[in-house]
Amino acid sequence: MISKKNKSALFNPLSQENPVLVQILGICSALAVTANLGPALVMGLSVIVVLAFSNVIISLMRKTIPTTIRIIVQLVVVAALVIIVQQFLIAFSYDVSKQLSVFVGLIITNCILMGRLEAFALNNRPWPSFLDGVGNGLGYTIVLAIVAFFRELLGSGTLLGFQVVPQWCYEHGYENNGLMILPPMALITLACIIWVHRSRNAELQEK
Amino acid sequence: MTMNKNSNIYQIVYSSILVVLVGAVLAVIYMTLKPMQDENIANDKRKQILSALHVTCDNDADVKEKYEKYIVADILADETDEAGHPKAQERGAAFDVDMAANMKLEADKRKLPMFEAKMDDGTTKYVIPVYGAGLWGPIWGYVALNDDGNTVYGTNFSHQGETPGLGARITEQEFQDKFNGKQLIKEGAFKSVEVVKKGQKPSNGGDYVDAITGATITSRGVSDMLAKCLEPYKKFLGGISEEKTTESTNKDVKEE
Numbered sequence: 001m002i003s004k005k006n007k008s009a010l011f012n013p014l015s016q017e018n019p020v021l022v023q024i025l026g027i028c029s030a031l032a033v034t035a036n037l038g039p040a041l042v043m044g045l046s047v048i049v050v051l052a053f054s055n056v057i058i059s060l061m062r063k064t065i066p067t068t069i070r071i072i073v074q075l076v077v078v079a080a081l082v083i084i085v086q087q088f089l090i091a092f093s094y095d096v097s098k099q100l101s102v103f104v105g106l107i108i109t110n111c112i113l114m115g116r117l118e119a120f121a122l123n124n125r126p127w128p129s130f131l132d133g134v135g136n137g138l139g140y141t142i143v144l145a146i147v148a149f150f151r152e153l154l155g156s157g158t159l160l161g162f163q164v165v166p167q168w169c170y171e172h173g174y175e176n177n178g179l180m181i182l183p184p185m186a187l188i189t190l191a192c193i194i195w196v197h198r199s200r201n202a203e204l205q206e207k
Numbered sequence: 208m209t210m211n212k213n214s215n216i217y218q219i220v221y222s223s224i225l226v227v228l229v230g231a232v233l234a235v236i237y238m239t240l241k242p243m244q245d246e247n248i249a250n251d252k253r254k255q256i257l258s259a260l261h262v263t264c265d266n267d268a269d270v271k272e273k274y275e276k277y278i279v280a281d282i283l284a285d286e287t288d289e290a291g292h293p294k295a296q297e298r299g300a301a302f303d304v305d306m307a308a309n310m311k312l313e314a315d316k317r318k319l320p321m322f323e324a325k326m327d328d329g330t331t332k333y334v335i336p337v338y339g340a341g342l343w344g345p346i347w348g349y350v351a352l353n354d355d356g357n358t359v360y361g362t363n364f365s366h367q368g369e370t371p372g373l374g375a376r377i378t379e380q381e382f383q384d385k386f387n388g389k390q391l392i393k394e395g396a397f398k399s400v401e402v403v404k405k406g407q408k409p410s411n412g413g414d415y416v417d418a419i420t421g422a423t424i425t426s427r428g429v430s431d432m433l434a435k436c437l438e439p440y441k442k443f444l445g446g447i448s449e450e451k452t453t454e455s456t457n458k459d460v461k462e463e
């Protein structure tokens with residue numbers, strides 16, 4: 001079940017082939033949902049679920065899909081899965097669905113999904129495709145969590161909604177950095193993470 | 208038998224079957240989950256109304272129980288009897304008003320739903336639903352008033368898609384609590400409670416709270432929503448505040 005190839009499908013996307021840091025995909029949602037840590041984590045989880053299952057479904061269908069309309073077929077599958085996730089969230093976890101509001105719908109436009117379906121699921125069997133989906137989803141979630149950690153800590157002084165920066169700091173003139181909450185700082189934070197990541201992985205550096 | 212996967216007929220048949228299949232699956236899921244979703248949405252509404260009354264709930268069953276306990280009557284403020292008192296309404300008459308659709312109607316055709324609540328200490332509160340527009344989408348909420356029909360007891364605001372950390376902060380208790388004790392009517396005229404930039408004051412001399420820094424449009428949305436939605440109630444609110452004053456003066460006379 002866990003061959004060497006499957007292992008690399010699951011673990012490579014965490015760092016060496018990270019969809020956000022290395023392939024620079026899914027940047028739009030990394031900007032949108034990372035002002036607070038909570039929504040970022042739930043968004044990551046939703047992406048893992050949708051990505052894993054759409055990978056499996058497309059992999060099962062791969063021998064029947066006409067190549068000329070494969071993108072549309074992929075879109076239909078992804079959109080259907082996203083709607084299903086959304087409906088289940090409203091029915092069973094209404095508070096979470098309220099927190100995520102429009103972002104779940106935006107999973108459809110997440111480039112990582114189309115990228116993995118095109119690059120992996122169309123040419124591989126269901127089980128490796130499933131692992132690839134989970135791996136890439138995790139890689140995405142890790143980056144989102146790191147960005148959201150710094151943005152929420154510096155922008156709101158909280159983590160997961162709990163106050164982390166002690167009250168006496170505010171009393172002595174410490175102020176939350178409002179800029180961290182705005183999208184530009186998400187981009188700069190992300191760029192810093194990519195910088196650190198590249199400097200630690202010499203083989204990823206472009207000559 | 209091998210098929211030409213790229214022939215037109217194969218493509219058309221393939222995509223048709225796929226779309227019909229996916230459509231059917233989604234329809235079935237939607238229909239099975241609909242009752243639960245409706246229940247969740249109604250319960251969330253109850254929770255918001257209770258939150259405006261500073262009543263916190265642990266779980267869904269708790270929400271229902273407390274709602275039944277505290278909310279004693281549904282009122283439609285514009286449907287009055289000859290004496291000018293609102294007619295008694297069936298349970299749920301105000302609860303079932305869809306505020307989004309209601310606000311689209313012309314001002315004189317709108318219903319004016321409100322809820323009467325009896326708190327633990329025996330005081331009566333009135334909760335008025337409000338609905339307006341933020342920066343990205345609709346915002347709505349509930350304003351609870353004391354039985355003088357003037358002083359704000361508590362508020363609860365919700366939004367669909369305001370920016371997290373900015374406009375979305377209208378849902379934070381800290382912002383909502385700023386409205387407590389503010390008065391809608393000053394010197395006999397309806398002034399609403401305005402949300403203005405820190406350091407500024409509204410020109411009409413009414414009560415105000417500080418806006419959220421960086422969320423100018425959402426803050427203004429809250430301000431406009433309160434003015435627009437509460438104003439039609441002023442006749443009814445004036446009515447109950449007058450009654451209250453006559454009651455208390457009568458009491459004073461008796462005591463003397």
